[in-house]
Amino acid sequence: MIARLLPVLRALAFVLLALLLCGAIFELAGYSSLLMFQSIAEGAFESPEAAMNSLRWALPLFVTAAGVVVSFRCGFFNVGAQGQFYIGAIGAAFAVEWLNGAPALLVVPLALLAGIAGGLIWAAWPGWLRVRSGTDEVITTLMANFIANLVLIYVTSGPLKDPSGTGQVTASRPVAALYRISDSGGVSPVILGLVLMTGVLLWLLVNRTAFGVLAGLAGRNPVMVAWQGAQTGRLGLAGFLVSGGFAGLAGAMELLGPNGRLVSGFLPAHGFTAILIALVAGLSIGGVAVVALFFGGLAAASLYLPVIAGLPAAAIDIINAAIALFITARAWPRGRWFLRRAT
């Protein structure tokens, strides 16, 4: 019991350390860190509406993060969740555009599938390059994110442009109300069902299939797994595809759900936050469910801060980044006994 709790405690300790660093940065910039953290808590959890809002942000983050868990377990640093999320949303938007007029029971599943397909494509080429040619996947997926962002700008200002739109950010034509799976509140039976399905499917995949077990081993010791006759390349590519597919699904969910249209540069921190969630949760699907709620709260607060508290939303980016800085740390400076035993 103690042995299982220790990693959790350690993760908490490092999150606290990260928050301390954030506090120092806020103070340096001339903001009261106490006020900042208080406002963040208000924006995330204080009222029932705030808690509901946090859930709204936690749901798509959970789907993407649970997918990221699979590729990280395979030992591949697929940091391209953001791009896969965007391309998924774009795929779903095109599906809705082409099938406009057909019954919703047909369009919605097809649009979700198109989202998954978009995410798959955007994960497939970096994964394939990695497995076939040893091309470093960290760089290719990062570059894929930048390219996906430009593709999104191109699509919203070209093929799918909303002619009535004005102002600096471009957006696509809104999805017809008929095909929406939730209102802008973002919590609806369909979305909850999809999220639940994702959680169950990925939990089974990771914990109850040969693929999940092999992938976990390959992530820790690829040489051994290769010597045992498993094809690590194939495992890695499959991990890439699974994570890309779910990121794409999250994109499609955002489009058909709370967003209702493509907006250039929407949810810019989604992919990075999802990767953080996967790491803070120690690459376990159950853990992701809990941690996603916390980061969903932070995401909700990043909208609350500038509007109501009059504080810059960049504070949330800083908190996320500081947590990323520390979360993979494995030891204290001198390796205290209680932490050393856990590793």
Next chain:
Amino acid sequence: MNDLLALILQAGTPLVYVTMAGVLAQRAGIWHLGLEGLMIAGACAAVLVASAADSLLAGMVAAMAVCVLGSALLWLVIEKLRANPIIAGLGLTGLGLGGTDLAVQAVFDSEATVRSEVGVPRLGAAFGPYAQLSLLVLAMPVVVFALWLLLRRTRFGLRLAACGEHPFAARSVGVDPQRMRLLALALGGVLCALGGTELALGSLQLFSVGMTAGRGFMAFAAVIFGAGHPVGAAFAALFFSVVEALGIKAQLMLGQALPHDLLLALPYAATVLGVWISGRLRGGAAATGFAELRDY
């Protein structure tokens, strides 16, 4: 032709400086993904301090201080807390991007671009089409050569390479790999500050939030493309800016015929291509190779 060359040098110089920082870290055995964050932190500090103190020197010193501090933080987390360098580097990048956003808002109250009156001195009218280039462009080849000298022709450089390739061997002759990595990262911080200064004060004389636009990651890709060799990596970085400059040229010549946003993606695509080629050249395919490199 001349103005194209000037464009390439202007776009490429910040990238080359940051690439050199990446080369130092790579030689010491650290995959440095915090370059983007250090570069933007350097650019922001340079502009804020230079315009406040009305002195270029103050701006550059501030940029160096910030970047060296950031590098030291990364070193602490990677070496002393044994964090994963890739995730920690991405965290440092996020900290740089968010921190500069916060700093600009704290000082100027609105999310806007900050202009600076002072800039790096230019070459001047005597140089014809190159008049707009800053002195840091002129210094760039010197820095690359000096780094080559340092890494390939001195005791320090050989020891640094040993720390990167075989830390145990380095330790056996009494070299402390952790300390060498701190030195490499700190020196890299100075180079990142130069790159950031050139980016913000070299030609534009302004800072805007997120202005690095992935250049730090491109610099890291140039390190991989150039196999960790200073001169090779510098040419790789220049290759990326050639692609960027050609994209701008194509835009000017073809106008609306090509979608503007997709042309902007060219340098990123070239980066993927470069890393793919270098992977092929070195026999790639090994599913384990990079994981081992990363793991300490």
